[in-house]
Amino acid sequence: MSLPALATSTLTVGADRFDATPVKPPHKMGPLCWPTQYSRVGRTDIISDYKGHRFLFNKGDGWKSSHVTLKGAHTIYPAPWGGYITADTESNAILSLDSLTADRPKSISNINGKALNRPHDLVIDPVSKYVYLLDGSRRLIRFKSLSGPFEEMSFPFADMNYARSLSLMEDHVYVANSSRGSMIRIDDFAHAKYTIIHSRRNENDYAAGAYGLSGLVLNSVTKANGRYFATNYFTTSYAQGKDPDAMRLISWRSWKDFQRGRFEDLSHLIPRGRVPYTVSVSGRRLMLTYFNHEKPCDGDGAMVIDMRLPLDNAVN
Numbered sequence: 001m002s003l004p005a006l007a008t009s010t011l012t013v014g015a016d017r018f019d020a021t022p023v024k025p026p027h028k029m030g031p032l033c034w035p036t037q038y039s040r041v042g043r044t045d046i047i048s049d050y051k052g053h054r055f056l057f058n059k060g061d062g063w064k065s066s067h068v069t070l071k072g073a074h075t076i077y078p079a080p081w082g083g084y085i086t087a088d089t090e091s092n093a094i095l096s097l098d099s100l101t102a103d104r105p106k107s108i109s110n111i112n113g114k115a116l117n118r119p120h121d122l123v124i125d126p127v128s129k130y131v132y133l134l135d136g137s138r139r140l141i142r143f144k145s146l147s148g149p150f151e152e153m154s155f156p157f158a159d160m161n162y163a164r165s166l167s168l169m170e171d172h173v174y175v176a177n178s179s180r181g182s183m184i185r186i187d188d189f190a191h192a193k194y195t196i197i198h199s200r201r202n203e204n205d206y207a208a209g210a211y212g213l214s215g216l217v218l219n220s221v222t223k224a225n226g227r228y229f230a231t232n233y234f235t236t237s238y239a240q241g242k243d244p245d246a247m248r249l250i251s252w253r254s255w256k257d258f259q260r261g262r263f264e265d266l267s268h269l270i271p272r273g274r275v276p277y278t279v280s281v282s283g284r285r286l287m288l289t290y291f292n293h294e295k296p297c298d299g300d301g302a303m304v305i306d307m308r309l310p311l312d313n314a315v316n
Contacts, residue, residue, distance in 0.1 A: 019306040020269040025056055025063040032056075033297035035289035037075045038304075039280040046100070047289065047302050048073055048086075048278075055086075057100045067103035068095070075121050075165075075278060080129040081145060087119040087133065094119060094133060096146055111141055111150045123166040123173060132173050134166050140175065142189060153192040160184065161205050164233075165278065169223045178233070179205040181216035183258070200261040208275075208293070210239035211247035220288075224281040225307055227251050228258070229266075231276040235293040245272050249279075249288075269305055284309065 023038070025047070034051035047056040055066040055076055072090030079085040083098045093116060095105040109116050111133075118136035125132070133141040138160050141152040162179035175184040183197040201215020209217050211234060219231040229251050234244040249270055250263040257263070270276050274290035281287070284307045291300040 017308045018266065018269060019308070021304045021306070023302045023304060025058075029056065029063060029065060031297055032289075032291075032300045032302065034291045035277070035300055035302055036291075037278040037280065038287045038289045038302040039075075039077075039278075040282040040287060041078050044100075045287075046076060048076055050074060050291075051296060055100060064101075067101055068097060068105055069103070070095075077122055077124055080124060080131065085122060085124075085131060087122055089118050089120055089136075092116045092118060094122070106146055108146060111135075112152060114139075120163070121165040123168050125168060125173070132166055134163060134175065138163070140173075140186070140189075151189070153186075153189060155184070155194075159194075159196060162207055164218065165220045167221050167223075169221075169228075174221065176218040176221050176230075178218045179207055181206075181214070181218060183218070183221060183255075197255055197258060199258055206238070208233040208235055208238035210234045210242035210244045212242035213240050214238075216247075216250075219276065220278040222279050222281050222286075224286065225284065225309060227253060229279050229286060231279050231288065233275055233293075235275055236273070237294060248274075249276050270303075271299065271301070274299065274301075 032049050035047050036050040037048040039046055043060055045058045049056060050072050053070045056063050070088055073086045073088045076084050076086040079096060083096060086095050088095050093107045093109040095107050097105045116135055119133055121134045123132045129144055130142045135141060138155045139152050141150055143150045160177050163175050164178040165176045167174040173186040177184050181199045181201045185195045187193045187195055199216045206214035206217050217233045219233050221230040232248050234248050236244050245267055247265050248267040251266055252258050252263050270290055275293050276288050276290045279286055279288045286305040289302045292298045
């Protein structure tokens with residue numbers, strides 16, 4: 001599978017199992033500003049440009065910009081009923097779009113009598129067709145239609161605080177319990193049963209940090225080619241003098257390794273001083289965005305990381 005024709009350059013860095021390739025939409029479209037997702041849907045590449053208040057997309061015929069009014073959308077996915085669905089975090093709403101060029105979305109800002117509170121992410125189960133929505137009020141909501149019904153489960157503060165993203169792995173929905181550095185596996189949604197997988201770190205809550213200070217502060221987690229990959233929100237202003245560049249992008253073999261802190265640090269693949277956010281998978285490629293927290297919109301970007309198989313020769 002080849003990338004659309006873009007203004008790109010290839011940079012091979014670090015371990016010979018990974019090649020990192022920056023992706024740069026045309027200069028005339030303006031710089032990316034705090035991009036939070038780069039993914040592929042079929043043959044279409046999509047970038048969610050969070051503080052640029054837009055989506056950029058490329059169907060192989062050049063990059064174009066969305067027309068919909070956005071306040072700040074972290075991610076966008078194809079909806080089970082057709083078109084696309086996004087959580088527009090800063091407008092406290094989810095939007096359903098007929099297409100990437102649609103300008104009049106259907107919007108929902110209240111579910112089950114409760115206003116949405118900075119909904120951060122969505123994931124779609126391709127088998128059940130459920131859409132899972134992560135709301136900032138420690139709610140996980142699922143539905144198959146914007147007309148409902150909407151089922152939800154809530155998490156006590158003791159188990160969850162600030163959660164940034166959802167993943168679908170191993171036939172389970174996972175929540176990245178970001179500020180606690182843990183993962184929550186949903187075992188039985190209907191009966192609100194879940195398992196918390198802890199990493200090795202102190203018990204404080206961190207919205208951002210550095211590995212030597214906070215341990216993991218997870219942005220996004222995925223699994224590809226037998227290994228797990230995750231990004232962390234590490235940046236200078238939250239690092240308290242620790243190194244904010246280490247462990248921004250990590251990989252590991254098993255959940256036991258996760259619990260023991262046995263990670264491979266792949267941060268050399270990301271430009272220094274940048275926060276990598278959502279990590280997506282397309283075949284043998286990881287697709288991700290990164291941004292400059294300290295000086296937003298300065299040197300923000302997107303990239304693909306080609307994985308040269310096998311990956312299991314990594315030493316954690």
